Amino acid sequence: MIAAADLASSYELVVIGGGPAGLAAAALAARAGVSTVLFDENPGVGGQIYRAITSTPVKNRAILGEDYWDGAALADEAKASGALIVNGATVWSLDRQRLVGVSIGGKARVIEASRVIIATGSQERPFPIPGWTLPGVMTAGAAQTALKAQGLIVGGRTVLAGGGPLLWLLAAQTLRAGGTIDAILDTTPNRNWLQAIFHLPDFALSPYFGKGLALLREVRAKVPVHRAHTIEAVGTDRLREVVFSGPGGTRRLPVDLLLLHQGVVPNVNLANAAGVAHVWNDRQLCFVPVLDADFGSSVPGIAVAGDGAGIAGGTAAAERGRIAAIAAVRALKPEAVVPDTQAIRQRLQREEMGRAFLDCLNRPADAFRLPEGDTIACRCEEVTARQVRETAQMGCEGPNQMKAFLRCGMGPCQGRLCGLTVTELIAAERKTSPDEVGYYRLRPPVKPITLAELASLPISEAERKAVER
Amino acid sequence: MFKRLADSSPAIAITVDGKQVTARAGDTVAAALLAAGIDHCRTTPVTGAPRAPYCLMGVCFDCLVTVDGVGSRQGCLIPVREGMKVETQLGRREAGR
Numbered sequence: 001m002i003a004a005a006d007l008a009s010s011y012e013l014v015v016i017g018g019g020p021a022g023l024a025a026a027a028l029a030a031r032a033g034v035s036t037v038l039f040d041e042n043p044g045v046g047g048q049i050y051r052a053i054t055s056t057p058v059k060n061r062a063i064l065g066e067d068y069w070d071g072a073a074l075a076d077e078a079k080a081s082g083a084l085i086v087n088g089a090t091v092w093s094l095d096r097q098r099l100v101g102v103s104i105g106g107k108a109r110v111i112e113a114s115r116v117i118i119a120t121g122s123q124e125r126p127f128p129i130p131g132w133t134l135p136g137v138m139t140a141g142a143a144q145t146a147l148k149a150q151g152l153i154v155g156g157r158t159v160l161a162g163g164g165p166l167l168w169l170l171a172a173q174t175l176r177a178g179g180t181i182d183a184i185l186d187t188t189p190n191r192n193w194l195q196a197i198f199h200l201p202d203f204a205l206s207p208y209f210g211k212g213l214a215l216l217r218e219v220r221a222k223v224p225v226h227r228a229h230t231i232e233a234v235g236t237d238r239l240r241e242v243v244f245s246g247p248g249g250t251r252r253l254p255v256d257l258l259l260l261h262q263g264v265v266p267n268v269n270l271a272n273a274a275g276v277a278h279v280w281n282d283r284q285l286c287f288v289p290v291l292d293a294d295f296g297s298s299v300p301g302i303a304v305a306g307d308g309a310g311i312a313g314g315t316a317a318a319e320r321g322r323i324a325a326i327a328a329v330r331a332l333k334p335e336a337v338v339p340d341t342q343a344i345r346q347r348l349q350r351e352e353m354g355r356a357f358l359d360c361l362n363r364p365a366d367a368f369r370l371p372e373g374d375t376i377a378c379r380c381e382e383v384t385a386r387q388v389r390e391t392a393q394m395g396c397e398g399p400n401q402m403k404a405f406l407r408c409g410m411g412p413c414q415g416r417l418c419g420l421t422v423t424e425l426i427a428a429e430r431k432t433s434p435d436e437v438g439y440y441r442l443r444p445p446v447k448p449i450t451l452a453e454l455a456s457l458p459i460s461e462a463e464r465k466a467v468e469r
Numbered sequence: 470m471f472k473r474l475a476d477s478s479p480a481i482a483i484t485v486d487g488k489q490v491t492a493r494a495g496d497t498v499a500a501a502l503l504a505a506g507i508d509h510c511r512t513t514p515v516t517g518a519p520r521a522p523y524c525l526m527g528v529c530f531d532c533l534v535t536v537d538g539v540g541s542r543q544g545c546l547i548p549v550r551e552g553m554k555v556e557t558q559l560g561r562r563e564a565g566r
Contacts, residue, residue: 041527043497048526055479055495090546108541123528133531135509135521136470142525145545146471150493150500155472177474178559191493237519257470269526379523380530382515411514412541414531448541 002086004104010112011037012332013325014100015083015119016091016270019047019073020314021067021306021321022119023078028325030083032336037111038078039089039102039167041447044077047121047306047313048141050360057151063176064148065209066171067314068186074318092170093444094118094391096300110378115301115328118271119321122264122307125286125364126421132260136239140170140261148222153179156256161231164263165212166364171219183253184219185228185244187262189365199357206354208313226251230367233258262364266308269414273442275299280435283359284311285369286420287439294327295320303327311359316351319344334382369421370428376424378418380411388422392429399423399440412448415440471503478486483553492549499525499544502555510534512543514560534558 015026018040026038037047050071058064078085086104093101098113100152124139131137144153153174158181160167203209219225228244234252235241242253265286268278277298278287288310295303305324306317323345324363326338369386371377376387378451383406391405399415399422402408408422409415415422419440427434485507492501494550499522502510508517511533522532525545533560535556544555 041546044545052495057475057493057495057505088546088548122522123526133518133520133523137517138522139524140525143471145525146500146503147474150496150504151474151478152471152500152504153474154470156470380513382513383517411526412533416523416528448543450539 002084002104002107003106004102007037007086007109008035010114011035012114013037013117013328014039014098014111014113014115014306015117016094017047017119017121017306017308018087019049019119019121019306020074021121021324022047022117023321024076024318024323025117025119025305025325026083026085027074027078027081028322028339028456030081030288030330032329032333032338034329034336036334038083038085039091039100040085040087043087045078045085045087046071049147049317050148051145056148056149057104058177064173068148070315072409081427088447089440090447091270092447092449094302095444096272096275096299097440102451103447104451106450106453108449110457113301114332115200116303117324117328118265118274118302118304118308119306119317119322120270121268121317122311123416124261125263125265126417127260127262128375128385128421129368131234131374133426134235134239136235136256137233137258137260140167140259141264143259144170146171146451147173148176154181154257154259155179157182157254158257158259158260159183159185159255160259161187161228161242161244162261162368163188163364164261165208165215165358166264167243168212168215168219170259170261171223175219175222177361178305181223182255184223184225185220185242186225186229187230187231187365187368188417190360190431191258192361192363195363196361198358198367199354199457203354203357206212206350207315208354208358213256215346228322229365231307245397249374262268262368264307264311266310266419267416268308270306270438270444271302271304271444273444273446274302278439280433281310283356285363286426295324296327299351312352312355313416316348319348319351320389322347326416347421358369369424371421371425377421378408378411380413380417383408383418383423388425389429390424397430398426398438402426409440414442470506473504481549481551483549483551483555485490486557487553496549497545498534498536498542498547498549498553498555500535501549502532502544509557510559517560
């Protein structure tokens, strides 16, 4: 176990996040002779897709599937590379000077980095429906994490709702593990096919095509699937039932656990707080960092690799990590031998081929992104969609002003679970684009640290003098 | 809501609001609470509504709990330790008055 005090004061490369992009980047850079540290906030490496890859209690490989076990090679490669890998390390700050604030076991440090690769990946898109804050409502990703990391499978009456590859994968993994799913509420609008169909030829050539079809067949054979245009989680102290409307009218299902999922979006908090420019991606309905061909951001020396650069999946994330690492190695050690970038770019291109089809097909319906009435938009501060809409109609032009009016985005999650909703609601009410509306201006610390940790940071003579009277 | 596939990992004793709970090695605090069937881990500061872990990946902050006396810790990121004292937190200060 590495303590904060064991860290050097500077590293040539700091990689933030231990998923596929971070692991691949750290391994490549360290092997090229770059002094590399990887900070990851989870107890073990793997990120979300390869969560608990070195420790999962799920030993039957068929349950999680071979794609999951691919992560073991990445973890081994990083471990053998000589990169310093620190788990339980929360990065709470990164600035334009590439000073990295990190907290390990309750002790904080600020580390200098010549280059930084942000590999903080993605998070599940907010799914604001009535009742989504009730105990008993979770994300599909949460259930998958519990399965991978702790070998927990769903018990009681369970309903999955939404769309996208992860929803079906979780269903398949749960069934293989002996779990039961009472129903899947498929929210994919039929009209998505009109857009998606143009991209079908590319998707048919991508590795995801065959896997996707097999997954759908496996799940549909065992679980009733209903189409849903609206979904409501109902209960007072906890979830009691799910009410949904579809082609067959309105139905109620008594339920213990509702697992929501409508795709993943980049986790932008750290990059945004570091001043990295972002732009709205209308196909993926989220903000993505503005990046060059080597995943370098608008801030010199800071790259964003993996799904944080725009959603493309775990295999693509590793290739992106390698490309970003090669750029870092070339800048730091021009004489070092690095792998052929061209071959990596070709593999990345193949991985990204089917993405347009998946994005168009799984584009979440407006009803599940643009809530109305008393549905909570900001979970932390319990701000409703109506409040956000009315405040936008009153003249509030952007999310930062909205914070001042309503406190949305100011709770502990720092906008992670309401940012996209608030931006899209403002854009809808003011009849403008999300790009025009923009996103929250995020500031460090992007993760909570104690005052004691801040106070214990070493201060320079100049800093002390600056506040002395 | 959740059950264990296998109980093979070593048992780890923690307390939740003073009550003994048996967690397993490899559990995070949030996972241990879910496995133990605890219905909520905090109440919100605004309305005092109950919340339980939602995302289990460090982004939603609904699993905030007090761990060994330190409040607002993300339960889904903290591995359990023998003898750990976990307390659910009341978000709304007025709630108990």
